[in-house]
Amino acid sequence: MLKPSYKTMSLLIALGAIWSLGFSIARYCTTNGVHPLGYAFWQSLGPAVVLTILCKCLRIPIFNHRSYFIFYLFASLIGIAIPNANMYFAASQLPSGILAVIINISPMVTYLLALAFKEESFNSRRFAGVICAVLGIIIMIKPSGDISKEMIPWLLSALLTPISFALCAVFVAKYRPENSHSLGLAAGMLWGSTLWLLPVVFLGHHFYALNHGFSWTEQLLLIEVLLSSAGYWLFFQLLKNAGPVYYSLVGGVVAVAGLLWGKLLFAETLTLTQMAGVTAVILGIVLVSRGDRS
Numbered sequence: 001m002l003k004p005s006y007k008t009m010s011l012l013i014a015l016g017a018i019w020s021l022g023f024s025i026a027r028y029c030t031t032n033g034v035h036p037l038g039y040a041f042w043q044s045l046g047p048a049v050v051l052t053i054l055c056k057c058l059r060i061p062i063f064n065h066r067s068y069f070i071f072y073l074f075a076s077l078i079g080i081a082i083p084n085a086n087m088y089f090a091a092s093q094l095p096s097g098i099l100a101v102i103i104n105i106s107p108m109v110t111y112l113l114a115l116a117f118k119e120e121s122f123n124s125r126r127f128a129g130v131i132c133a134v135l136g137i138i139i140m141i142k143p144s145g146d147i148s149k150e151m152i153p154w155l156l157s158a159l160l161t162p163i164s165f166a167l168c169a170v171f172v173a174k175y176r177p178e179n180s181h182s183l184g185l186a187a188g189m190l191w192g193s194t195l196w197l198l199p200v201v202f203l204g205h206h207f208y209a210l211n212h213g214f215s216w217t218e219q220l221l222l223i224e225v226l227l228s229s230a231g232y233w234l235f236f237q238l239l240k241n242a243g244p245v246y247y248s249l250v251g252g253v254v255a256v257a258g259l260l261w262g263k264l265l266f267a268e269t270l271t272l273t274q275m276a277g278v279t280a281v282i283l284g285i286v287l288v289s290r291g292d293r294s
Contacts, residue, residue, distance in 0.1 A: 016253025036088035046225030048190035076192030079168030106162035129287025136280030182236035
């Protein structure tokens with residue numbers, strides 16, 4: 001079992017902060033003229049181009065062998081294309097709080113898959129940490145209102161997203177090509193996602209052209225391209241350094257960071273319930289970080 005350190009905790013916090021800010025940007029763009037699938041396409045193609053240029057400058061290979069192409073296609077399908085598209089469609093049918101709870105059960109799914117694939121050995125303290133983090137997330141984003149019968153199929157379909165995220169984390173950790181670089185893998189995975197989304201976006205007429213005079217929406221879209229580029233590199237680095245279960249706690253960091261972004265950007269205040277959730281998530285991260293010492 002990989003041993004988390006202060007460095008990996010920093011990667012976890014940075015990735016959570018980037019992704020939580022990205023959700024706010026995505027919400028703004030998709031409610032201001034950008035179709036969710038068109039937005040998803042740009043957030044695959046844009047970072048793919050940025051990271052490819054960076055790889056060329058640093059002489060980092062993206063494709064070393066035919067097996068890389070197969071790895072990229074599968075990882076991008078289960079890690080970006082399917083879960084993101086599924087989440088966007090479910091969001092139009094489910095309350096955001098309920099959807100957020102479903103998406104963030106991925107730590108438990110990841111832990112079970114990691115045990116099944118022998119990427120992790122059972123550790124009581126680490127297991128307790130995952131439970132604490134999941135409970136903290138549920139406390140912070142506890143849904144309100146009743147669930148109607150019409151929502152049940154959407155609730156079941158929404159489960160595909162956290163399962164896909166968990167499968168991707170375990171797949172990447174187990175089958176990462178030898179002697180590969182995180183930047184090259186991130187670029188290849190994003191090109192794979194671009195290929196998957198390309199026919200769906202253009203055949204469905206969901207492409208968003210950047211010809212609106214560099215509007216605020218376009219500026220935010222391009223900012224998110226840069227943030228996503230950094231985020232996918234951090235994704236591979238975190239999996240390499242700490243393993244899939246520790247990576248799964250990024251959902252908890254996203255929830256905490258989202259509240260902090262709200263306070264910073266929109267002067268929102270934390271309720272006692274939210275503070276309790278934050279405390280539980282932080283405790284979970286500490287337990288998972290020190291789990292190997294029990």
